[in-house]
Amino acid sequence: MKKLKTGIIGIGNMGSAHAKMIVAGDIDGMELAAVADLDQARRQWAKEHLPESVQIYENADQMMGQAGLQAVIVAVPHYDHAPLSIAALKKNLHVMCEKPVAVTTKQAREMQEAADQSEAIFAVMFNQRTNPLYKKAKAIIDSGELGPMKRTSWIVTDWYRSQSYYDSGNWRATWAGEGGGVLLNQCPHNLDLWQWICGMPIRVTAFCQEGRWHDIEVEDDVTAYVEYENGASGTFITSTGDTPGTNRLEVVCDGGKIVVEKDSLTLYKLEMPESVFSATYKGGFGEPKHTVEKLDVSGENPQHAGVLRAFTKAVLEGASLTADGREGIRGLSLSNAMHLSSWLGKTIELPVDEVLFEQELANKVSQSKKKSGTGQTLSVEGTY
Ligand SMILES: NC(=O)c1ccc[n+]([C@@H]2O[C@H](COP(=O)([O-])OP(=O)(O)OC[C@H]3O[C@@H](n4cnc5c(N)ncnc54)[C@H](O)[C@@H]3O)[C@@H](O)[C@H]2O)c1
Numbered sequence: 001m002k003k004l005k006t007g008i009i010g011i012g013n014m015g016s017a018h019a020k021m022i023v024a025g026d027i028d029g030m031e032l033a034a035v036a037d038l039d040q041a042r043r044q045w046a047k048e049h050l051p052e053s054v055q056i057y058e059n060a061d062q063m064m065g066q067a068g069l070q071a072v073i074v075a076v077p078h079y080d081h082a083p084l085s086i087a088a089l090k091k092n093l094h095v096m097c098e099k100p101v102a103v104t105t106k107q108a109r110e111m112q113e114a115a116d117q118s119e120a121i122f123a124v125m126f127n128q129r130t131n132p133l134y135k136k137a138k139a140i141i142d143s144g145e146l147g148p149m150k151r152t153s154w155i156v157t158d159w160y161r162s163q164s165y166y167d168s169g170n171w172r173a174t175w176a177g178e179g180g181g182v183l184l185n186q187c188p189h190n191l192d193l194w195q196w197i198c199g200m201p202i203r204v205t206a207f208c209q210e211g212r213w214h215d216i217e218v219e220d221d222v223t224a225y226v227e228y229e230n231g232a233s234g235t236f237i238t239s240t241g242d243t244p245g246t247n248r249l250e251v252v253c254d255g256g257k258i259v260v261e262k263d264s265l266t267l268y269k270l271e272m273p274e275s276v277f278s279a280t281y282k283g284g285f286g287e288p289k290h291t292v293e294k295l296d297v298s299g300e301n302p303q304h305a306g307v308l309r310a311f312t313k314a315v316l317e318g319a320s321l322t323a324d325g326r327e328g329i330r331g332l333s334l335s336n337a338m339h340l341s342s343w344l345g346k347t348i349e350l351p352v353d354e355v356l357f358e359q360e361l362a363n364k365v366s367q368s369k370k371k372s373g374t375g376q377t378l379s380v381e382g383t384y
Pocket residue numbers: 009010011012013014015036037038039042059060075076077078080098099100125127169185377378384
């Protein structure tokens with residue numbers, strides 16, 4: 001069988017987990033041909049843990065020029081996602097880019113333009129899209145069976161992180177190294193799922209508290225309010241300081257609601273749309289009757305492996321991707337808008353003004369304090 005010769009750029013926490021999956025044979029049709037990392041200690045790790053056939057490079061340029069690759073996985077800190085993905089796409093190498101696709105929507109747009117001009121595939125690692133819970137939630141909302149959406153609320157505070165997590169990498173939780181906090185590091189998955197299931201809002205108002213629970217300069221606590229074109233509203237609340245955290249997505253529609261919490265999906269269906277009940281009911285304090293059903297959402301959730309398998313099949317057989325580059329820009333627009341709203345203290349209309357965002361982020365970066373990381377690799381067990 002033809003194998004997709006793949007190289008990984010950055011073999012820290014996430015890149016090394018990808019490497020392990022590929023060499024373990026979990027990704028049918030994908031071969032790990034090379035890895036590149038700027039850090040000597042990580043290259044030493046590769047030497048000790050990866051098969052001899054995997055070539056090891058000091059940087060991505062060397063690897064992309066010499067290793068005879070067809071595809072790369074970009075798993076470096078976020079600011080380098082854009083330049084490295086664009087360099088790969090210009091060489092017609094297929095790209096699987098880690099989330100967030102970039103730090104700014106301008107970078108993400110430029111990445112997509114490079115993809116449009118190349119013959120290569122450009123994909124984003126949105127591994128939570130393989131979760132049967134969210135797939136089912138999307139199918140219900142897309143089917144229209146619950147009628148128009150009225151409100152959506154996501155409390156996602158189960159991204160708890162300790163100070164030692166933030167202290168591990170010198171790039172982490174700094175404006176200069178990461179370009180954001182919980183919105184850019186942990187929440188790209190949720191923001192992507194939110195827009196995937198509920199669609200894109202048209203305006204965003206947000207309050208981001210920087211260094212609220214940790215000694216960091218970026219936000220670790222966010223409350224956002226959004227409005228959709230049909231008049232529906234939404235809230236998104238996140239934090240890395242709460243424990244035990246909550247993860248509850250509720251989508252309320254005219255005909256009922258869905259609640260996704262922990263591992264369950266509950267469907268509430270009204271016997272008639274609320275708007276019809278309200279217009280026709282003649283009593284005092286009545287409510288429409290409803291049914292409650294816990295839906296079966298058992299099934300495989302292959303996460304990162306599933307996304308890499310889809311990517312391999314897309315390249316080798318023309319199958320569809322879990323998420324392409326265009327999908328990456330939507331969730332990123334939400335986080336850019338939340339940041340901008342909080343920094344400027346006003347409501348932001350979407351699409352976000354990418355020039356203004358770049359200017360405001362540059363202000364933050366100019367005040368960013370350098371920090372030294374402990375250099376600790378937090379997980380090489382693929383537990384993400
Ligand atoms: N999809 C997920 O579930 C998931 C989970 C964790 C991290 N991530 C993403 O993966 C990316 C990396 O995160 P991490 O936790 O692995 O970080 P990390 O710091 O553990 O690893 C990054 C590695 O990249 C190397 N590197 C940095 N710049 C480089 C460059 N220009 N060329 C080559 N190597 C370079 C570093 O030396 C380091 O070894 C981030 O964008 C993060 O958001 C995704």
